[in-house]
Each structure stands twice: as C-alpha cells, then as structure tokens.
Amino acid sequence: MRVIVLASGSAGNASWFEAAGTSVLVDAGIAPRALEAKLATAGARLPDAIVVTHAHQDHVGQSLRLARRLKIPIYASEATARTEALHGRDEVKVFSAREPFAIGALTIAPMPLPHDAAQVALVVEGGGHRAAIVTDLGEVPPGLAAHLAGCELVLIESNHDAELLQNGHYPAFLKRRIASARGHLSNAQAHALLRALPVEAHTVVLMHLSKSNNRPELALESAQDALSGRRVRLLAATQDACLALDAAPAEAWPPLAGARGRAAQLSLFG
Ligand SMILES: [Zn+2]
Ligand SMILES: [Zn+2]
Numbered sequence: 001m002r003v004i005v006l007a008s009g010s011a012g013n014a015s016w017f018e019a020a021g022t023s024v025l026v027d028a029g030i031a032p033r034a035l036e037a038k039l040a041t042a043g044a045r046l047p048d049a050i051v052v053t054h055a056h057q058d059h060v061g062q063s064l065r066l067a068r069r070l071k072i073p074i075y076a077s078e079a080t081a082r083t084e085a086l087h088g089r090d091e092v093k094v095f096s097a098r099e100p101f102a103i104g105a106l107t108i109a110p111m112p113l114p115h116d117a118a119q120v121a122l123v124v125e126g127g128g129h130r131a132a133i134v135t136d137l138g139e140v141p142p143g144l145a146a147h148l149a150g151c152e153l154v155l156i157e158s159n160h161d162a163e164l165l166q167n168g169h170y171p172a173f174l175k176r177r178i179a180s181a182r183g184h185l186s187n188a189q190a191h192a193l194l195r196a197l198p199v200e201a202h203t204v205v206l207m208h209l210s211k212s213n214n215r216p217e218l219a220l221e222s223a224q225d226a227l228s229g230r231r232v233r234l235l236a237a238t239q240d241a242c243l244a245l246d247a248a249p250a251e252a253w254p255p256l257a258g259a260r261g262r263a264a265q266l267s268l269f270g
Helices: 032-041 063-070 162-167 172-179 187-195 216-226
Strands: 002-007 014-019 022-026 049-051 074-077 092-095 101-103 106-113 119-126 129-134 153-157 203-207 233-236 243-246
Touching (some): 002 153, 014 129, 032 063, 203 216, 216 233
Parallel strands (some): 022 049, 203 233
Antiparallel strands (some): 101 106
C-alpha cells in the first residue's frame, strides 16, 4: 500500500492511499490543479474516489470541484453529507460513521472523533496492508487505539504545543476552541496516543501542525519520546508536504533514541 501526504494543515489537507489497483484521496482541501501536479510528480495516478473526513473547508473545500473534474464520487458520513457543503449533490455517496465500507479493492473503517464538526478517523485496508489517518480531534476517544490495531502506517494529528497556544496571539475564543475537547490534538495528547500504537506500526507522520502554535521540532521531540526504543520512522508533515510512504517498506527502521538522545534518526520534510 502506497500513501502520499499531499498537504497537511489549516490551509488545506489531502492524502492519497493506493493498494491492489484502487486509489482514494482522503480530504480535498487543495486546488485540483495543484493536487494533480503533486500526484504526477510523485508518480501516482489520479484517485478513483474522494473520502472526506468532515465538512471543514480545509478538508472538503475543493472536493466538489475535484470530483466533477475527475468524474469521481465523494464519500461522506451521513452527518457530513447533510452539511451545506455537500447536501443534495449527485457526487456524494454516504457511509455510516461506524461501519466499514468498500471502495474497489480497499476497505475503509471509520470511527467517530470528537471535533466541532462530525469527524471520523479512517483505517484504510488493501493488498494485505493497513494504514490510518487520524486528524481534527479534540481528545483521544476511548477505543481509538484499538481501532488502529494492525495499522502499519499511521498519520496522526499533533496540532499544537499547549504553551505556545496559550502564549500566542490568537484571540481567547479561538484558543479555547482549539484546546477544547472538540478542537485539535496537542503534542502532549498525541504523545499519549502514540504510546498506545499497535506493534505493527513502523511509520508515523505527525499531521495538521499549526504554523502559529507549534514547531515541527517540538512535535517531533514529543513523539520521539513517546516512541522511544521502537523501530519507527517518524516524520512531520508540513502544509505543502509531499511525503511518499509505503505500508510495506523494503527496510526496517533502526530503534528511535529517547527524545534527549541524538536526533539524527529524525527526518523532517517539506
Ligand atoms: Zn482541519
Ligand atoms: Zn476540522
């Protein structure tokens, strides 16, 4: 299974998953032309479908344009399909937020996440491999780690550093929204989830990093501490990321050192 993170952050999100001849785009928050150019550069084909995680603009904003341009369907949960962005559109196919569904050779298992829009984590399975995308959640709900069982590749939100957020320039209401249980995951919250990752996980990408309230080195240092001693490749996606990943890599990664150890094994792209 190949996975490409094409964009990650509040200015737009898109990730591509492909296995056994089927490819899907999870979220479409960047312009179709830019997305197609990135896929071409990465040697990836155009997606067979779009799956949107929720109805926020940075995830759903370009989905109708892209779906019409490529003549492909948009899969959305019942609650997301009812929102203004997608309601009544012919392109939309509805899935239940708690039931696995198939797109071609892929099986996609959603799980509801706490956020200020109806949101889902997605586990994508195909060709004998499994990957997950977990972003836009205010806290880690019970059962999430179990939902990720068997995932070899995990894309997980590490949105903000709690201290940078509190001391930053955002208005108070926005700080409250981001830090709330229906906002975004902090580095410390991501740390707790990373400690419960399945044994199969060998690649972790930190996603949806805030430009104002986080720094890649802070998010990576926290995640490295959580994954210390494990054979995991750890990366941080940037807004304009183009990270090509594989759920079945040819090589095994060396064990990660503790956060205070040498940082030589960290890779930072973007
Ligand atoms: Zn978002
Ligand atoms: Zn959101």
